[in-house]
Amino acid sequence: xxxxxxxxxxxxxxxxxxxxxxxxxxxxxxxxxxxxxxxxxxxxxxxxxxxxxxxxxxxxxxxxxxxxxxxxxxxxxxxxxxxxxxxxxxxxxxxxxxxxxxxxxxxxxxxxxxxxxxxxxxxxxxxxxxxxxxxxxxxxxxxxxxxxxxxxxxxxxxxxxxxxxxxxxxxxxxxxxxxxxxxxxxxxxxxxxxxxxxxxxxxxxxxxxxxxxxxxxxxxxxxxxxxxxxxxxxxxxxxxxxxxxxxxxxxxxxxxxxxxxxxxxxxxxxxxxxxxxxxxxxxxxxxxxxxxxxxxxxxxxxxxxxxxxxxxxxxxxxx
Amino acid sequence: xxxxxxxxxxxxxxxxxxxxxxxxxxxxxxxxxxxxxxxxxxxxxxxxxxxxxxxxxxxxxxxxxxxxxxxxxxxxxxxxxxxxxxxxxxxxxxxxxxxxxxxxxxxxxxxxxxxxxxxxxxxxxxxxxxxxxxxxxxxxxxxxxxxxxxxxxxxxxxxxxxxxxxxxxxxxxxxxxxxxxxxxxxxxxxxxxxxxxxxxxxxxxxxxxxxxxxxxxxxxxxxxxxxxxxxxxxxxxxxxxxxxxxxxxxxxxxxxxxxxxxxxxxxxxxxxxxxxxxxxxxxxxxxxxxxxxxxxxxxxxxxxxxxxxxxxxxxxxxx
Numbered sequence: 001x002x003x004x005x006x007x008x009x010x011x012x013x014x015x016x017x018x019x020x021x022x023x024x025x026x027x028x029x030x031x032x033x034x035x036x037x038x039x040x041x042x043x044x045x046x047x048x049x050x051x052x053x054x055x056x057x058x059x060x061x062x063x064x065x066x067x068x069x070x071x072x073x074x075x076x077x078x079x080x081x082x083x084x085x086x087x088x089x090x091x092x093x094x095x096x097x098x099x100x101x102x103x104x105x106x107x108x109x110x111x112x113x114x115x116x117x118x119x120x121x122x123x124x125x126x127x128x129x130x131x132x133x134x135x136x137x138x139x140x141x142x143x144x145x146x147x148x149x150x151x152x153x154x155x156x157x158x159x160x161x162x163x164x165x166x167x168x169x170x171x172x173x174x175x176x177x178x179x180x181x182x183x184x185x186x187x188x189x190x191x192x193x194x195x196x197x198x199x200x201x202x203x204x205x206x207x208x209x210x211x212x213x214x215x216x217x218x219x220x221x222x223x224x225x226x227x228x229x230x231x232x233x234x235x236x237x238x239x240x241x242x243x244x245x246x247x248x249x250x251x252x253x254x255x256x257x258x259x260x261x262x263x264x265x266x267x268x269x270x271x272x273x274x275x276x277x278x279x280x281x282x283x284x285x286x287x288x289x290x291x292x293x294x295x296x297x298x299x300x301x302x303x304x305x306x307x308x309x310x311x312x313x314x315x316x317x318x319x
Numbered sequence: 320x321x322x323x324x325x326x327x328x329x330x331x332x333x334x335x336x337x338x339x340x341x342x343x344x345x346x347x348x349x350x351x352x353x354x355x356x357x358x359x360x361x362x363x364x365x366x367x368x369x370x371x372x373x374x375x376x377x378x379x380x381x382x383x384x385x386x387x388x389x390x391x392x393x394x395x396x397x398x399x400x401x402x403x404x405x406x407x408x409x410x411x412x413x414x415x416x417x418x419x420x421x422x423x424x425x426x427x428x429x430x431x432x433x434x435x436x437x438x439x440x441x442x443x444x445x446x447x448x449x450x451x452x453x454x455x456x457x458x459x460x461x462x463x464x465x466x467x468x469x470x471x472x473x474x475x476x477x478x479x480x481x482x483x484x485x486x487x488x489x490x491x492x493x494x495x496x497x498x499x500x501x502x503x504x505x506x507x508x509x510x511x512x513x514x515x516x517x518x519x520x521x522x523x524x525x526x527x528x529x530x531x532x533x534x535x536x537x538x539x540x541x542x543x544x545x546x547x548x549x550x551x552x553x554x555x556x557x558x559x560x561x562x563x564x565x566x567x568x569x570x571x572x573x574x575x576x577x578x579x580x581x582x583x584x585x586x587x588x589x590x591x592x593x594x595x596x597x598x599x600x601x602x603x604x605x606x607x608x609x610x611x612x613x614x615x616x617x618x619x620x621x622x623x624x625x626x627x628x629x630x631x632x633x634x635x636x637x638x
Contacts, residue, residue, distance in 0.1 A: 088480070129454075132362060137454045139475070139557050146476040150469050156458070157465040161407070237444060238458050 001029040004070040004100065006056060007077030008036035011177065012118070012220060014043070015314075016074060019044045019221050026072060027114075027229050035087035037065060038077065044209040057098040062105035069111045072228045073164075075102060076118050082184055084144035095147035103154055107163040115155065115166040119240060121213065123149045123170060124285045125307075132287040134242060141283050152240040159232070159239050167227040167235065169298075171220055172213040172245030176311035185280040189214065190255060191306055196268035197261050197316065206250060211286040213245030216310040219301045226298055234296060244300035246307060247287040256304040260312070320348040323389040324423030325375060325421065327355035330496065331437070331539060333362070334633075335393060338540050340364045345391060346548050353638040356384060357396065380626075381424035388430045391547045392483075394421060395437050401503055403463035412626055413480060414466035422473055426482040434485040435546040436474050438467045438559060440532065443604045450608040453561060460602050471559040478551070478558050486546040486554065486618075491532040491564030491607075495630035504599040508533065511572065515587035516580050516635065524593035525569060530605040532564030535629040538620045553615060556572055562621035566606040575621060575623040579631070600629055 003020060007013050015038070020031055034049045036042040042051040056062045056077060077098060084091030099117075107113065122145035123138045138147045148170075155166040177190040188205055189212060195202035215223070223243050232239075248256070258266035290298075301307045322339060326332050332355070339350055353368045361370040375381045375396060396417060403410030418436075441464035442457040459465045467489075474485040477535040507524055508531060514521035515573040528570045534542070542562050551558075566588065567575070577585035609617075 063524070135448075135456045137456045138472075140472070141479070141556055143476055143480070148474050149472050153457075153459070153465050153468050157462055160460065161462070237460055 001026050001031045002033045003072050004035045005074045009038035009042040011299040012074050016143045016221050018044045056101050059239050062101045066109045069109045069203045072114045074116045077273045091143050097150040103158050112165045119148045119168045119170045119281040121170050126283045131287040133289050134292045156239040165232050166239050168240035169223050169227050170233040170242045172215045175214045178315035185277050196265040201270050202267045204269050206275040208251035211249045213247045216301050216307045217243050241293045242288050242290045244290040246301050246304050248304045260308040320345050320350045321352045321389045321558040322391050323328035323354045324393045328359050332395050335540050337366045341519045357462040375420050381420045385428045388428045391433045393435045400463040410462050418470040423475050431484045433482045437488045438487045438489045440489050442468045445602045450606040452608050473556040486552050487559035488546050489561045491534045494533045497634035504596050515584040520587045521587050521590050524596040527570035530568045532566045534564050535620050535626045539627040560612045561607050561609050563609040565620050565623050567623045579627040
């Protein structure tokens with residue numbers, strides 16, 4: 001089993017690599033080689049990993065990554081939401097151009113490897129029904145969401161034509177993200193758990209009634225591996241799936257924090273209304289009915305308490 | 320009022336030009352200039368028309384068409400369904416690449432002209448609910464439909480960002496198409512009306528129970544002009560609209576033919592089952608609930624009888 005991961009140096013790329021090395025098999029076969037590519041250095045997770053710095057947007061790079069063609073490709077590389085909105089050209093170049101460079105290289109290469117593409121619930125845009133069904137149309141309200149939608153469309157058509165065997169998974173917001181606070185509008189969803197657990201205050205820019213859908217990094221990695229392993233015949237032509245999430249209000253997140261981390265942690269949250277962030281978040285989906293993904297065996301976190309415990313186990317205990 | 324039409328030499332482009340010249344105004348202003356561009360020669364419809372041969376896929380051509388920037392652009396240019404399926408590279412180059420060349424030239428030019436883009440119900444793919452609602456997801460089963468979907472996504476995002484003011488209209492099958500039979504799988508929907516009205520037999524490759532959605536060329540031109548004139552604030556971020564059609568079975572088409580053209584015409588239809596065509600057509604949508612377009616004032620043909628009469632008035636009487 002030969003695996004390629006693009007965007008391997010990112011938080012999810014590194015956790016995916018670590019999990020694959022730990023488990024040692026994929027699709028029932030021993031993993032012999034994991035190629036890691038990113039535009040920055042990727043730390044190695046062991047002897048089966050081969051990391052290289054490269055930009056799939058540059059001519060020839062994608063084709064070179066396919067000599068030989070891996071059995072499974074996890075295409076995680078991309079420009080994040082805020083950057084794609086601030087720098088339109090870069091977002092298009094990386095999220096559409098880079099994806100197309102990889103897909104076209106696959107089209108011209110031998111074989112039909114499984115390609116797992118990490119899309120996002122940013123392909124959806126308000127107004128929404130509650131819950132949002134699997135057959136709801138994509139009306140993104142950001143360039144990032146638009147670019148993910150285009151990549152999904154290409155993945156489905158390239159799969160239909162037999163150029164490769166693609167599965168797109170729309171990830172919910174990932175929380176609790178480890179590390180330092182970032183500038184993303186969604187950052188507080190992780191911050192209000194992560195900072196209090198570290199004993200520092202966290203700003204809450206929105207009302208406690210705000211509802212949102214979450215998956216822990218551990219569960220997101222589980223989705224990727226399951227997407228690499230499922231029988232794609234079960235998908236038919238509809239290759240892109242909304243992943244299940246734990247739908248909770250911010251208030252319910254804080255209640256879970258009090259249960260798992262103690263009331264002292266929950267007391268470190270400081271209400272600090274930010275109308276700009278509140279307006280952005282108001283356009284985001286709250287809750288999905290992800291019947292297809294559930295039937296296909298994608299298993300969400302059991303509760304938001306479980307999300308917090310996964311963070312403590314995977315990211316705090318190991319520090 | 321300065322208008323640009325891409326794909327102007329096609330059937331719809333020529334009818335649109337003729338209609339604009341006849342009406343003489345658009346958005347309440349006299350039309351002073353209509354630029355016509357196509358990769359083949361476009362016959363002129365009068366002194367306000369300026370035709371040129373050009374390919375918007377070639378570097379610089381789109382930018383040149385925007386000096387000065389027209390007030391309204393009808394973007395009709397594209398590779399048709401059968402060709403996009405047979406020649407993947409060409410379909411991507413024209414339907415995605417050409418559209419993006421035009422959109423990017425608009426992004427870099429002054430002003431925010433109205434752009435009317437002719438999409439297609441090929442963005443939808445079976446299985447469907449009946450009728451298909453406005454918020455049903457796009458799951459095209461052809462490369463043509465995929466390419467139209469990508470162009471729609473770009474149109475919505477470029478409009479949201481203020482690069483131009485776009486409206487995408489998903490046209491149903493156009494019947495009765497004038498001219499000679501073509502090789503399209505949908506060709507028989509027009510052929511079974513057009514050939515008998517000309518006194519010649521027509522093959523019917525599918526069962527009379529097959530249901531499909533139609534618009535006359537006259538109505539399709541009406542949709543384009545209405546899309547150029549509506550207040551785009553009413554659309555919000557959802558810039559792409561499914562156009563209403565007359566949903567009839569093939570049997571109902573033939574009954575209408577008997578009423579409008581006489582029983583002798585209807586007797587010229589020869590049942591000639593073609594499993595290949597029947598299988599393709601089985602994946603196509605049958606009926607839409609186009610509430611948004613109806614509320615926005617897009618008016619379909621009154622009946623399939625009216626579709627046939629429009630053909631006789633517009634294409635047979637004028638021959």
